[in-house]
Amino acid sequence: MTFLVTGAGRGIGLEFTRQLLGTGHHVIAWVRHPEKSSGLAQLKKDFSATLTIDSADVTNEKSVSDAAQKITTLDVVINNAGVLLDADDDFESLDLDTVKQTFEVNVYGPMRVAQHTLPILEQSKSPLLINISSLMGSVTDNGTGGYYAYRMSKTAVNMFTKSFSVDHPKIKTFCMHPGWVQTDMGGPNATTTVEKSVTGLLRIILEPQKHATGSFISFEGKFLSW
Numbered sequence: 025m026t027f028l029v030t031g032a033g034r035g036i037g038l039e040f041t042r043q044l045l046g047t048g049h050h051v052i053a054w055v056r057h058p059e060k061s062s063g064l065a066q067l068k069k070d071f072s073a074t075l076t077i078d079s080a081d082v083t084n085e086k087s088v089s090d091a092a093q094k095i096t097t098l099d100v101v102i103n104n105a106g107v108l109l110d111a112d113d114d115f116e117s118l119d120l121d122t123v124k125q126t127f128e129v130n131v132y133g134p135m136r137v138a139q140h141t142l143p144i145l146e147q148s149k150s151p152l153l154i155n156i157s158s159l160m161g162s163v164t165d166n167g168t169g170g171y172y173a174y175r176m177s178k179t180a181v182n183m184f185t186k187s188f189s190v191d192h193p194k195i196k197t198f199c200m201h202p203g204w205v206q207t208d209m210g211g212p213n214a215t216t217t218v219e220k221s222v223t224g225l226l227r228i229i230l231e232p233q234k235h236a237t238g239s240f241i242s243f244e245g246k247f248l249s250w
C-alpha cells in the first residue's frame with residue numbers, strides 16, 4: 025500500500041515512515057525541510073525505490089497543492105504534523121496569535137491535506153484517512169485544564185474526523201491518540217517510546233476493519249471518549 029505521512033522528518037512521523045518501509049509499504053514522506061532530516065536521508069539510502077520525499081508545509085496552500093499533484097497513487101493519508109506551542113502559558117498570558125498558529129498547523133493542516141489528496145485517495149480500493157489527535161483533545165478527559173490552544177485544536181480535529189467520516193463512508197477515518205511519546209514534543213519524561221507508539225498505531229491502521237469509522241482510538245486499541 026502507499027502511505028502519505030506528514031511531518032515525516034522526525035518524531036512519530038519519522039517512525040511511521042521507518043516501520044512502514046520496513047514492512048514493504050511505499051511511503052510518500054512530506055517534510056518542511058527535507059535537507060534537515062538525517063533520519064529520512066538514511067531511510068532513503070536503504071529504501072530508495074519505496075520512499076519518496078517531498079517538501080510540504082501543511083499551513084501553505086500552494087505547498088500542499090504542488091506536493092499533492094505529484095501523487096499518482098495513494099491508499100492511506102496519515103495527518104501527523106502538529107505543534108504544541110502553549111505548554112508554558114496560562115490563560116491570562118496566552119497570546120491569541122498562539123491559538124491561531126496552533127490551529128493553522130493542527131486543524132487547517134489536516135483539512136488542507138485531506139482536501140488536496142481526496143481525489144487520489146478515492147481511487148484506492150481501501151482508502152484510509154488517519155488524523156493524529158491527542159487525548160488532550162478529549163473534553164471528557166480534561167481534568168487538569170490549561171493547554172488551551174493545543175487542547176482546542178485536537179478537539180477540533182476530532183470533530184473534523186467525525187464529519188468527514190459521515191460524509192465519506194467509503195473512506196475509513198480515525199482520529200488517534202499516540203500515547204505520551206518520547207519525542208521533541210512529548211519530552212524525555214514521556215511514558216511511551218516512539219517505537220511502541222507507532223507499532224500500536226499501525227496495528228490498528230493495518231487492520232481497520234476491526235474499528236468503526238469516525239472513531240477516536242488510542243495506540244493501545246481503546247476507544248476514547250470525545
Ligand SMILES: NC(=O)c1ccc[n+]([C@@H]2O[C@H](COP(=O)([O-])OP(=O)(O)OC[C@H]3O[C@@H](n4cnc5c(N)ncnc54)[C@H](OP(=O)(O)O)[C@@H]3O)[C@@H](O)[C@H]2O)c1
Pocket residue numbers: 030031032033034035036037055056057080081082083103104105106107129156157158159201202203204205206207208209210211214
Ligand atoms: N509526543 C506526544 O506525546 C504526543 C501526544 C499526543 C499527540 N501527539 C501528536 O502526534 C503528532 C506528532 O507529534 P511528535 O511527538 O512527533 O512531535 P514532534 O517531534 O514535535 O514533531 C512534529 C512534526 O510536525 C512537523 N510540523 C510542524 N509544523 C509543520 C508544518 N507547518 N508543516 C509540516 N510539518 C510540520 C514537524 O516538522 P519540522 O521538523 O519541520 O518542525 C515535525 O516533523 C502531532 O500531531 C502531535 O500533536 C504527540
